[in-house]
Amino acid sequence: MATQPSQPADDSAELALIVELLAAGVVQEFATAEQDLIAEVASLARQGLAAPVGSAARLDMLRRMQIAAHRVAAELRSRATPLARRVTDEAARYGMAAAQRRLAMLAASHPSLLRTLTAPQPEPVSAHGLASTVAIRLDLQRNLEDAAVRIARFGDDAYRAAIARAAEAEVLHGVTPAAAQRGAWDELMSQGITGFTDSRGRRWNLASYVEMATRSAVQRSFNASHRARMTAAGIEYFTVAPHAHPCPICLPWEGAVLSDRFGSGLTSALSTVSDERVQFEVAATVDQAIAAGLFHPNCTHTLVAYLPGATRMQQRSEWTQADREAYRAAQRLRELERRVRAAKQREVAALDDVSRARARRDVRAGQAAIRAHVAAHRLVRRPRREQRDLGNG
Known part of the structure; x- marks a missing residue:
């Protein structure tokens, strides 16, 4: 069958x-x-x-x-x-x-x-x-x-x-x-x-x-x-499955076909490959995609086997204004987390009561800003990232 x-x-x-x-x-x-x-x-x-x-x-x-x-x-x-x-x-x-x-x-x-x-x-x-x-x-x-x-x-x-x-x-x-x-x-x-x-x-x-x-x-x-x-x-060909929250570096590779054949002659940006079952386009080699930014630090994309004629690919997405806003909101949350960690660090290392009290106020203000930002952009708050040791202590 x-x-x-x-x-x-x-x-x-x-x-x-x-x-x-x-x-x-x-x-x-x-x-x-x-x-x-x-x-x-x-x-x-x-x-x-x-x-x-x-x-x-x-x-x-x-x-x-x-x-x-x-x-x-x-x-x-x-x-x-x-x-x-x-x-x-x-x-x-x-x-x-x-x-x-x-x-x-x-x-x-x-x-x-x-x-x-x-x-x-x-x-x-x-x-x-x-x-x-x-x-x-x-x-x-x-x-x-x-x-x-x-x-x-x-x-x-x-x-x-x-x-x-x-x-x-x-x-x-x-x-x-x-x-x-x-x-x-x-x-x-x-x-x-x-x-x-x-x-x-x-x-x-x-x-x-x-x-x-x-x-x-x-x-x-x-x-x-x-x-x-x-x-x-x-497996000779791979693709990158869609991610819930892609970044602008990785999004272009979602749904693209990549070749794992080293020295296969894939030198152009886009090559057409004829398989015994189907004809399809190869965007790059895996190594070329990595060199262009795929799998950057903190990326959680993985390679997925692409089987010609057997893998049904989703339509490739474009980077939209909504994607841009979601990405910026996530980056802003990281910035706010860093501010809270810095204030907590100042509080612990303060040389006097005045500095300690000022740092404590900054901690509370930073946490309030995070609560407001998370609510406004429907993000998930991760309190561990507000800890001085990133919650790994």
């Missing part, structure tokens, strides 16, 4: 869950270390600044801040390799398992259309898939080590905020010593440990950078093993 064409089903919901679960552990390690270090240097600053100028306690403040920062950095650097290995290996296993399940479903519904389908049991990772996983692991390991190295400089940053920058503001802008000190310190504490720049030139603080890098590595490892297993089973 002939099989009926079916719409592509994907594993994006599972990938989103895997990304959340695996990234949470890594973010917790770094975010907790950052919060503990901030609390420690704040305590050292209060002690040092309460001592007379020129006293041993004040002169020793920089050394003690540096020791604290270097200790935390060394601890995290030692954890970078096992953390990177664990999350990328687990993501690869999840991707392989998801592909196995999807292949079993395809074999049951379209048994005559797949040339080589193995039984749905665990398969060894192919050489290409293994190389991809190792490369992704090493990339994440370097990112985590870089983050740890940057932490080592936080002791110097904290001392300058408490002493040098405050003195500079007093001289250059004529503010009182107390106000200059409070402004410099609050600015540093609200930002946390910063100095991280991604390949697109965007600046991040520590927790957000580690979260972005880890989520990206988990997603890439899942998709690499998922794709390798599909390819080993004879």
Whole structure:
């Protein structure tokens, strides 16, 4: 009996869950270390600044801040390799398992259309898939080590905020010593440990950078093993299933057919392929789509097997004004969450009651703005993202 064409089903919901679960552990390690270090240097600053100028306690403040920062950095650097290995290996296993399940479903519904389908049991990772996983692991390991190295400089940053920058503001802008000190310190504490720049030139603080890098590595490892297993089973073409909330980078690839055949001669933006069952258009190779932005950090799209003549494709969507507004509203929510986290950080690290009270008011104002924004745009509020450690503590 002939099989009926079916719409592509994907594993994006599972990938989103895997990304959340695996990234949470890594973010917790770094975010907790950052919060503990901030609390420690704040305590050292209060002690040092309460001592007379020129006293041993004040002169020793920089050394003690540096020791604290270097200790935390060394601890995290030692954890970078096992953390990177664990999350990328687990993501690869999840991707392989998801592909196995999807292949079993395809074999049951379209048994005559797949040339080589193995039984749905665990398969060894192919050489290409293994190389991809190792490369992704090493990339994440370097990112985590870089983050740890940057932490080592936080002791110097904290001392300058408490002493040098405050003195500079007093001289250059004529503010009182107390106000200059409070402004410099609050600015540093609200930002946390910063100095991280991604390949697109965007600046991040520590927790957000580690979260972005880890989520990206988990997603890439899942998709690499998922794709390798599909390819080993004879899948030559893929598509990207529609997503509930696509971004402008990924939307053009939803519903497009992508080729996995390396060196197939697909050099133009659009090529027509004649299969024994049907003629269809291939938009690009998978690697070309990735180079153009598909599977960017925090993306949860996955590749879906495209079977010529058996996969019924949905009509491709255009980026509408409604999509643009929804995307901007989601980005605005992320900004408001960052403001609340920054205010909570200032509250914990405040040097005096005045700064602490001001930060507490900013927390309440930020939370009120989030409630109003969520209600106005029918978004889902995730209170954990308003926590100082992104809710991973």
